[in-house]
Amino acid sequence: QEKPAKKIEKFGEDQRAKEWKGKRWTTSDKKFTWRASDPWGGLIFHDFLIHFADSVRAASGGRLDIKVFQTGAIVPAMETFDAVSKGTLDMGHAWPGYWKGKNEAFVAFASVPFGLDVEGYNIWYYERGGAKMLNDLYAPFNMVGFFCGNSGQELGIHSNKKATKMEDFKGMKVRTVGWYQDILNLLGANVTPLPGPEIYLALERGVIDGCEFSSPAINLPQGYHEITKFVIEPGVHQPSCQTDIFINKKKWDELPDDLKAIVEICAKETQLWSTAWIENLNIGAIEQMGKKVEYVQMDDATIIEFARVSKKYLDDLGAKSPDVKKVLDSQEQFKKDFAPWRKMRGGIAPWPHEQLIKGQLYQ
Amino acid sequence: MKKFVRAVDVFNEFFGKNMALLILPLVFVVVYEVIARKIFHSPTVWAFEVTVWLYGAHFMLGAAYTHLHDRHVRIDILSQKLPEKVQIWLSVITFWLLFVPFVGGLSYAAVSYAAHSWASWEHSWSAWKPPLYLYKTVMPVGLLLLFLQGAANFVRDIYRLKGEEI
Amino acid sequence: MSPEFVAVAMFGTLFVVLFMGHPLAFSLGAVAVLFGLLGWGGSPDQIFGIFANKTYGVMEEYVLVAVPLFIFMAQMLDASGVAEKLFHTMHVLWGPVRGGLGIAVILVCTVFAASTGVVGATEVAIGLLAAPNLLKRGYDIPMTAGCICAGGTLGILIPPSIMLVVYGGLTNISVGKLFAAAMLPGLTLSSLYIIYVAVRCGLNPKMGPPLPKEERTQSAKQKLGMVFTSLIPPLFLIFMVLGSIVAGIATTTEAAGLGAIGAMLLALAYRRLTWAAIVDSATATMKITCMVMVLFLGGNAFQSIFMGLGGGDAVSSVLLGLQVSPYVVLFIMMGIVFFLGMFIDWLGILLIVIPVFTPVAQELGFDPLWFGTLICVNLQMAFLTPPFGYSLFYLRGIAPPEMTMGLIYKGVIPFICLQWIGLIACVMYQPLIMYLPTALFGE
Ligand code: NA
Ligand code: NA
Numbered sequence: 009q010e011k012p013a014k015k016i017e018k019f020g021e022d023q024r025a026k027e028w029k030g031k032r033w034t035t036s037d038k039k040f041t042w043r044a045s046d047p048w049g050g051l052i053f054h055d056f057l058i059h060f061a062d063s064v065r066a067a068s069g070g071r072l073d074i075k076v077f078q079t080g081a082i083v084p085a086m087e088t089f090d091a092v093s094k095g096t097l098d099m100g101h102a103w104p105g106y107w108k109g110k111n112e113a114f115v116a117f118a119s120v121p122f123g124l125d126v127e128g129y130n131i132w133y134y135e136r137g138g139a140k141m142l143n144d145l146y147a148p149f150n151m152v153g154f155f156c157g158n159s160g161q162e163l164g165i166h167s168n169k170k171a172t173k174m175e176d177f178k179g180m181k182v183r184t185v186g187w188y189q190d191i192l193n194l195l196g197a198n199v200t201p202l203p204g205p206e207i208y209l210a211l212e213r214g215v216i217d218g219c220e221f222s223s224p225a226i227n228l229p230q231g232y233h234e235i236t237k238f239v240i241e242p243g244v245h246q247p248s249c250q251t252d253i254f255i256n257k258k259k260w261d262e263l264p265d266d267l268k269a270i271v272e273i274c275a276k277e278t279q280l281w282s283t284a285w286i287e288n289l290n291i292g293a294i295e296q297m298g299k300k301v302e303y304v305q306m307d308d309a310t311i312i313e314f315a316r317v318s319k320k321y322l323d324d325l326g327a328k329s330p331d332v333k334k335v336l337d338s339q340e341q342f343k344k345d346f347a348p349w350r351k352m353r354g355g356i357a358p359w360p361h362e363q364l365i366k367g368q369l370y371q
Numbered sequence: 372m373k374k375f376v377r378a379v380d381v382f383n384e385f386f387g388k389n390m391a392l393l394i395l396p397l398v399f400v401v402v403y404e405v406i407a408r409k410i411f412h413s414p415t416v417w418a419f420e421v422t423v424w425l426y427g428a429h430f431m432l433g434a435a436y437t438h439l440h441d442r443h444v445r446i447d448i449l450s451q452k453l454p455e456k457v458q459i460w461l462s463v464i465t466f467w468l469l470f471v472p473f474v475g476g477l478s479y480a481a482v483s484y485a486a487h488s489w490a491s492w493e494h495s496w497s498a499w500k501p502p503l504y505l506y507k508t509v510m511p512v513g514l515l516l517l518f519l520q521g522a523a524n525f526v527r528d529i530y531r532l533k534g535e536e537i
Numbered sequence: 538m539s540p541e542f543v544a545v546a547m548f549g550t551l552f553v554v555l556f557m558g559h560p561l562a563f564s565l566g567a568v569a570v571l572f573g574l575l576g577w578g579g580s581p582d583q584i585f586g587i588f589a590n591k592t593y594g595v596m597e598e599y600v601l602v603a604v605p606l607f608i609f610m611a612q613m614l615d616a617s618g619v620a621e622k623l624f625h626t627m628h629v630l631w632g633p634v635r636g637g638l639g640i641a642v643i644l645v646c647t648v649f650a651a652s653t654g655v656v657g658a659t660e661v662a663i664g665l666l667a668a669p670n671l672l673k674r675g676y677d678i679p680m681t682a683g684c685i686c687a688g689g690t691l692g693i694l695i696p697p698s699i700m701l702v703v704y705g706g707l708t709n710i711s712v713g714k715l716f717a718a719a720m721l722p723g724l725t726l727s728s729l730y731i732i733y734v735a736v737r738c739g740l741n742p743k744m745g746p747p748l749p750k751e752e753r754t755q756s757a758k759q760k761l762g763m764v765f766t767s768l769i770p771p772l773f774l775i776f777m778v779l780g781s782i783v784a785g786i787a788t789t790t791e792a793a794g795l796g797a798i799g800a801m802l803l804a805l806a807y808r809r810l811t812w813a814a815i816v817d818s819a820t821a822t823m824k825i826t827c828m829v830m831v832l833f834l835g836g837n838a839f840q841s842i843f844m845g846l847g848g849g850d851a852v853s854s855v856l857l858g859l860q861v862s863p864y865v866v867l868f869i870m871m872g873i874v875f876f877l878g879m880f881i882d883w884l885g886i887l888l889i890v891i892p893v894f895t896p897v898a899q900e901l902g903f904d905p906l907w908f909g910t911l912i913c914v915n916l917q918m919a920f921l922t923p924p925f926g927y928s929l930f931y932l933r934g935i936a937p938p939e940m941t942m943g944l945i946y947k948g949v950i951p952f953i954c955l956q957w958i959g960l961i962a963c964v965m966y967q968p969l970i971m972y973l974p975t976a977l978f979g980e
Contacts, residue, residue: 082844198412
């Protein structure tokens with residue numbers, strides 16, 4: 009009789025369990041107070057930071073008190089990075105893509121056109137070395153960073169022009185940020201880099217034809233849907249919008265191990281909560297917007313052309329910057345490795361039963 | 372020391388007058404962008420940042436010139452009523468008490484701020500990506516000139532206490 | 538340091554230091570340095586680091602690019618001599634009425650207010666023409682001074698206005714909406730001034746007599762021609778600036794640039810566009826711009842330390858802790874702005890109070906746009922209230938010797954009362970502020 013194949017005892021291992029096995033945790037009465045800020049202004053990304061600070065306060069019993077300042081109260085929005093790097097602020101929260109000028113690779117941790125979605129970022133960051141790469145990137149600036157909140161798939165372009173085919177985008181005046189600026193320019197659009205408060209008026213008065221901003225729940229209070237006719241889907245520029253906290257290295261090193269663990273866990277908790285919170289808000293947001301705008305879909309050929317130009321652009325970028333190449337290659341490798349399972353499991357999506365029975369099966 | 376005062380005065384007068392003309396390219400770039408966008412339907416990638424840079428350079432590099440001409444607004448309703456000698460003494464004291472801590476400290480921080488930018492060859496995050504370290508250097512240059520002008524005014528005051536005008 | 542102590546001590550120190558006569562910008566900054574070193578709990582490097590970050594933040598603020606552009610526009614307009622022609626026309630038109638020349642001054646100021654964004658240049662230009670003219674015709678000195686100061690100040694309320702640009706930059710409210718919101722309050726003040734002059738001089742012609750008969754020689758047709766030709770240049774500028782914003786041709790910053798080109802074109806049309814005139818305008822622009830922007834650096838430093846040490850929270854918790862109607866808190870805030878206006882200029886006040894007051898106003902449920910416009914209407918008074926008032930200084934700088942500071946003070950008091958009336962009207966009847974932005978830009 010043939011011997012049965014050896015049964016695998018356990019497939020996989022939690023690295024942290026290994027790390028923390030037998031670790032003796034101690035605690036002390038020493039209190040730490042951090043000053044934190046962000047570039048968010050009134051956007052609900054600011055709530056990510058509040059949520060994180062509250063979680064840390066609760067988990068540490070108030071031993072680590074993170075005081076969150078209004079955007080701009082201590083330093084201007086876009087100076088948060090420099091301020092934390094220099095130790096003026098102890099901690100910041102932002103979309104890493106804002107630090108494109110410091111190192112192009114930060115954008116890869118924020119949003120990549122046709123890049124990682126929420127699930128992708130989570131797998132890649134927590135299990136495939138993304139966390140270490142982020143810290144390597146912050147190290148020369150005297151900081152440590154942790155993913156801390158993802159607002160998911162972004163809405164497409166709010167527009168007064170119904171652009172669904174490639175030729176519609178030629179010469180279209182669009183406001184966007186990050187790598188998508190270059191990509192849209194390569195595609196023949198005209199990108200205008202307007203600052204936040206100028207967008208509304210520029211859009212309303214026709215200075216620009218369209219703008220992308222963020223997820224539905226975040227766009228809704230901006231009121232772009234009140235002054236435009238269309239939303240052009242899908243938002244290929246940001247399959248998800250990842251944010252992070254960054255902490256001054258000296259302040260981080262001062263923390264005892266238990267508080268360090270608390271910071272890390274609370275960042276992860278915020279990452280989890282943010283998705284649940286925003287995606288639930290998005291339900292109402294697209295419904296409200298839908299009363300004012302028409303959602304239109306780019307055709308497949310156009311999306312393919314966008315993807316083609318994006319790939320070319322990202323390859324060129326990687327050729328110029330080894331830091332970018334390292335991160336993007338790692339993310340792309342994940343996408344490749346994950347592809348078979350993605351395809352296999354991708355069959356059935358959790359549509360409501362009625363829709364499933366009527367034949368709507370796939371994501 | 373008199374030479375120092377005169378040199379600073381002359382330089383800041385000359386430099387400031389020339390920097391004042393930055394307003395002309397500023398006007399033209401802004402208008403050019405409107406025309407490019409509205410008439411030729413092709414906005415530039417650079418106008419936005421060039422506009423901001425010209426504006427920033429214009430006021431940072433003019434701070435010393437404005438101080439030379441004593442145009443930074445001051446509340447002198449009380450001090451004006453004092454005897455001239457007391458006014459000069461007040462001016463000497465406030466130089467050390469107010470001007471040096473703020474403008475001196477800020478100049479020092481600005482040097483380090485710009486140096487950080489040079490160290491990482493920082494570029495703008497826009498599509499045009501101009502080198503930010505160049506623009507950030509404007510800050511220490513403007514502030515150091517302002518500090519020099521303050522110092523020159525201080526030396527001038529010392530001479531005035533001795534009854535000499537420079 | 539407790540936040541309450543910070544709030545009191547920082548303002549206390551500022552008030553002492555203020556009167557030493559050193560430039561306000563550096564005084565604000567020095568107080569920030571002192572309290573930063575005492576209270577922040579870090580190295581001096583960190584404190585100065587904040588100031589460097591703040592300074593770069595100002596250098597990066599696209600909205601503020603409009604400031605030098607509007608100032609340059611006013612300087613070029615001044616060089617073009619457009620004001621003289623308009624004043625001459627209004628003079629002829631309104632001369633026959635009691636107080637007519639005073640009304641003419643305010644009308645000219647209102648038209649110029651709608652074409653430029655600052656106070657200085659136009660007030661000086663109009664003051665130079667009007668002061669000797671009115672006094673020669675037997676106008677009361679205080680009445681003359683009041684008309685010129687109050688009228689000249691309208692330039693920074695009626696859009697375009699660098700004050701509104703700065704307010705938008707500080708609070709992230711759209712400048713276009715602020716422009717729309719300030720229009721009716723500005724025109725209301727202007728109307729109040731005109732009514733006051735007409736009534737006061739109507740009752741007492743000694744304050745502002747009509748022109749003697751022999752000076753009224755122009756026919757109706759001639760007058761119409763004068764109105765037509767003298768109004769075209771300012772209307773052209775209004776079209777360039779406000780028109781381009783409303784028509785969607787330009788952002789507010791770009792509109793300021795169009796205004797600057799427009800003013801240069803007017804100077805060219807009047808054959809005054811010499812290289813010397815351009816250089817003069819440019820250097821004058823630089824002095825005013827730098828004064829404004831450097832004040833920003835000091836004000837920002839003060840503000841970040843004040844907020845960072847919890848001073849802002851202390852003030853707002855006191856204001857919000859008063860168990861009274863929101864309108865009483867509003868009145869207290871307006872009173873504080875008015876009080877500060879006696880000693881500090883508009884920008885210093887904005888820099889100090891905005892971060893403290895706007896969250897309070899929001900908490901009380903006031904619309905940010907409405908509240909912001911109210912502050913800007915209030916700041917009209919800062920230009921006129923003694924002892925420190927820009928408009929007073931500008932006038933004093935060009936006034937004939939018999940127009941003493943005391944008489945100027947006396948002349949502006951009725952106008953300050955009118956400004957309070959205008960302010961109260963904006964509170965009592967909110968559409969005065971909110972109607973235009975809603976109509977033009979939606980809700
Ligand atoms: Na105006
Ligand atoms: Na005043």
